[in-house]
Amino acid sequence: MHGQLRVAIAGAGMVARVHADAVRRAGARLVGVSASTPERGKAAAAELGAERAYDTSEDLVVSDEVDIVHICTPNGLHHPLAELALRAGKHVVCEKPLATSAAQAAELTRLAAEQRVVAAVPFVYRYHPMAAEARARVRSGALGAVHLLHGHYLQDWLADPADSNWRVDPVVGGPSRAFADIGSHWCDLAEWITGHRITELVASTATVHGERSAAMSGTFSAPAAGGAGDRQAVTTEAVTTEDAAHLLFRTDRGATGSLLVSQVSPGRKNRLWLEVDAADASVTFDQENPETLLLGRRASTEVLSRDAALLAPDAARLSTVPPGHPLGYQDCFAAFVRDVHDAVRGGEVRHPGFADAARTAALTDAVLDSAHTRSWTEVPA
Amino acid sequence: MHGQLRVAIAGAGMVARVHADAVRRAGARLVGVSASTPERGKAAAAELGAERAYDTSEDLVVSDEVDIVHICTPNGLHHPLAELALRAGKHVVCEKPLATSAAQAAELTRLAAEQRVVAAVPFVYRYHPMAAEARARVRSGALGAVHLLHGHYLQDWLADPADSNWRVDPVVGGPSRAFADIGSHWCDLAEWITGHRITELVASTATVHGERSAAMSGTFSAPAAGGAGDRQAVTTEAVTTEDAAHLLFRTDRGATGSLLVSQVSPGRKNRLWLEVDAADASVTFDQENPETLLLGRRASTEVLSRDAALLAPDAARLSTVPPGHPLGYQDCFAAFVRDVHDAVRGGEVRHPGFADAARTAALTDAVLDSAHTRSWTEVPA
């Protein structure tokens, strides 16, 4: 594919802005955007600087003016829009979860393969250079066999019963909330860094707030601390999706692990924290402090700063500014989109794809199953 | 009991030195000590500054010259020595685990109650002022209901297969190693801080090194990093006790939790880390940084320094030097022994006791059971 790539974004929430910024940084054209109504679409086009608005996401994903479609809608629409786009031969970048069941996610993965298009999912934490460095170190074998894999992913934006969001509603967001939304990121990163695959798990889930405000607020737009407002005026609805999930697991290569995922941990904003305990060293990555990596050894713990001159090639290529000048979330997104565009142009495929998303969908199904049956559950390979 | 208390210590390892120091700081007499042989006992008496040595621990625990007996031997001797001492009417401070089965621990608890003596177990992490502050804050209800309870206790002193210790041998150390030795501390602290009781759990355990050096080295005397020496010359033995244990649990008051305990996490020395996520705030305590407490709220995270003027009474009484002048492990021990001596003199009972140790023994049994049966297991109340 020659010339400037033409990208369109279905959806106009917070993450759509991040996608749009990444597309622009990659040097592509942002040809269009859609939102929940035509009017909102027009507003979004103006805000995001897109060339035009589409009346519907369905129109957008099949438009002849578009090479690559980004799907940034609520979760429930991911599958139908991705299917439409794939059938129209578009390259697709779809927000996770790719679908709200493992079966649908697997089906889309097969369809994308048949269509021979690029089908990417923004597991963007892989694009922190120090996460890539963690992978390179663990995969090289230099740290010895991986014995333990553990950590948590904690947020607080749903800590109050007055907080709500479309993700709380299983029809719109899917049957799993905390695990599907953020646990999936942790598992993707853990498997990607170590090369291990989780083969069985036991989980417990908790719905801390059995009722929540029925007011579906916007993306990540929880009221400020203390500002729950006049709660009596707000009607509430029963909640079935989980606020938190605890997991134990085993991997195909003999490691054991544990994970806590929570959206109700006050003071924790987006704490994805992962430790790999190998025979000779531990490796700790903390997404909120992504510019360093901790390498623990018996004799001392090394704090590695991101410095391209010292990193493994796969990490160094992502290290685009000098050490001490923090790279952040949007830089990850930009690097991810650059990789997607490289792949669209026929280059090496380095980005996370639909198969990775189908993998986390299978894990999500296993978590819900295990929590329901209160027993160890196998995860399909 | 009037006059200076007379204390004797059975055992002469690292922790015996810590006990001896605490006894001296409390103003008591250290009248005697015993070790594995009479000769070692004499050496220990000289080293610890005890007035005399006893030929055997059995002699020591029943001696007429002694008011309070401290049992600091390998785990397998805790139960018989404690029983002897109790039957001789001594006050007893026994290192944990009190016994290597829940049944024996419960039996000792009953015996101590019958004998109407002080029977204490050094769950000394309770004596960090900021741990006591955490308890006061959570128990006051000011933070709201406790929803999640999680953390880990990580060490690395057994990370190498060349590392060994009497604790590895189930005959000497008991059938559980990592959980009984350090997981018990975490659970004691978690239940003590929150007032919740773990009612059921599911666990997986891992014996990372199936064989270890057969050379039983001294307490906490793992070789330095890289210094495993001439491994070929060392014979190895099969290991049955666990290097690590992962737990999920539920409490009597509706919280869910998770815990990882490990003695094979390189770079982690004694990282007991505990987070309580309540409705309005989270509380995080880290034993390696015990002089601060983190109170996470949606709006910000407060870092509380230990300052007697600002702490709850139960924490303030332990805060014996100004803020910024670190209190440490031995200060906890000293405060614990002062509380024991107060109780011996008829004062308020504030120290952790045999019932607390029996509680952790019951948890240990449940962990081993659950790991064996691969299922959720109830913990007796």
Place this chain on the structure above:
Amino acid sequence: MHGQLRVAIAGAGMVARVHADAVRRAGARLVGVSASTPERGKAAAAELGAERAYDTSEDLVVSDEVDIVHICTPNGLHHPLAELALRAGKHVVCEKPLATSAAQAAELTRLAAEQRVVAAVPFVYRYHPMAAEARARVRSGALGAVHLLHGHYLQDWLADPADSNWRVDPVVGGPSRAFADIGSHWCDLAEWITGHRITELVASTATVHGERSAAMSGTFSAPAAGGAGDRQAVTTEAVTTEDAAHLLFRTDRGATGSLLVSQVSPGRKNRLWLEVDAADASVTFDQENPETLLLGRRASTEVLSRDAALLAPDAARLSTVPPGHPLGYQDCFAAFVRDVHDAVRGGEVRHPGFADAARTAALTDAVLDSAHTRSWTEVPA
């Protein structure tokens, strides 16, 4: 000015890439670039995705095809190119130091005012939301009078005598190195946050390595640790610019302060660390951990996370992604360029400008004077 703004960049080093990225994110056209030779200019145009290359920076800064000129050359060329651009009526974004003497910097400031163009300097650390929050809190008076102002700015990229760079050469880089290059950032941030102005100072400077490799390496391209290579083959040159500068100072509003600036502090990458001790609270900002702000009070230290819902308006507008999703250096640059473009279009002037750069040039002159005369030196208002 209507339509898409047309931007050109003189210079093709590391920081030029950062400027180019920010220009693209702001939605402007990158019409051209120049480098030290026409060939390098062409390579840079390809690399940066500019529409064309200019043979010389002199051509670029006066080109009719350009609305806004970014000057990213070595320091010695800042003044002549900025003067040319201003006289051609261009809006100018000039890297700091604006000039290598206070007099020349003041002259450019006057010229920019006469030409009524936008004249901006990327003191981009002002664009970290939490730096803006620090300013809002201090300026509001809510923390009480500012008593002490202190900190450091430490790097290590010139720690080895084998490290060199055009900045080491006073002809190319100017007579001050560490202070002009990074101390200027600290002082700009400190004055901007507090509203205080440094009125007198005493300084000592240190040239730790009296000789350095004569090989002028590229921007920020120090050899990796330990990799000084075959030093005998490298000729060395005498160094006159400072590796480090220590300052004491007083402000117009009665505060005292101190600052250490160093490019030879091993392990420190870009540690701009600033503490403001006011009557009721201290405020600490650390550029390497820019997503939090520490508010120290007697009772506790508050760690504020960047959360738009909770920040002052000037900070909230910069907080473009949810808390816990790190913003970084390039995001600051993008926000700075957006502000510059707003000003070019006639909007509010919020960006740091030539007067700010002239201010830091005056401070630089005072530092060199004071170090030379070994005495307190007044800084012109």
Place this chain on the structure above:
Amino acid sequence: MHGQLRVAIAGAGMVARVHADAVRRAGARLVGVSASTPERGKAAAAELGAERAYDTSEDLVVSDEVDIVHICTPNGLHHPLAELALRAGKHVVCEKPLATSAAQAAELTRLAAEQRVVAAVPFVYRYHPMAAEARARVRSGALGAVHLLHGHYLQDWLADPADSNWRVDPVVGGPSRAFADIGSHWCDLAEWITGHRITELVASTATVHGERSAAMSGTFSAPAAGGAGDRQAVTTEAVTTEDAAHLLFRTDRGATGSLLVSQVSPGRKNRLWLEVDAADASVTFDQENPETLLLGRRASTEVLSRDAALLAPDAARLSTVPPGHPLGYQDCFAAFVRDVHDAVRGGEVRHPGFADAARTAALTDAVLDSAHTRSWTEVPA
């Protein structure tokens, strides 16, 4: 000297309690204590567990029943009591500052030498194992030449004008407050670790609160945050001693340095923070986190935990419990007193002595001189 050493303590404030605890841990007898009145002396004897009270400190320091005298009175009494004790042939442990002028401190140092007694001053931060490790590493030359020496010592206990203490009054506390009280510790530690001597300095001092409450409160007994109480009822007095001091300095071996000392930095409790930037590595020690040492190198920063197996001999001997079991301030004091007792018994002299205190008194004089004359001032060797 054979048998149990007999120790008496003049003074009964916070630090006297710490001395008493250390004496007891060293296995010595605490034979007596004195306070500002005979009644207070009796109360102190009961509280500290001393065998008896002396009516006056003057009686105590010359008593035949005493081998070693600890002087823990307000500063103004240090010199006369130490002189009395020395003339009576006692071994003396005197709190710093040894005297309120350099001349008097030097005079006591000479007298102690003439009397051939042990004369110690508790610069106890030297007794943190990781401070000793810092010394061993720097002194070994393994890190290369020391270029920069910098840091701060920040407290907040006098941040409010309602805070007062005998130290504020120059007659009781001496003409320098912040520097003499805590700056002296920083300088002692910096010179002790590096072997460099400060040869000249320039200082500015600040008395942030020109008036303070006239109520002389007890040691370290500032009112709690926000609790200044009914200020109108409190009379105030003019303050002449400094709340803060900023220093630049040069050393005899060619390093430059800077230091900020403050007792008015909200949120800072006892932050003695010291960084040594040498050619190949930086070393950072933070007294509030004394169990780790940071070794910064270009390639990474190493976090060393206190582990006797890995430390230099002078540090390992102080590392009395396993890593991860924090040692603290009182453990430093105990090790200091053990060293003093070893010296009294004729062993190696390892403790800081009067000459060290006289050194910091000379530095204090130079700081006050330089601040007064606003010029670089030489420090006598």
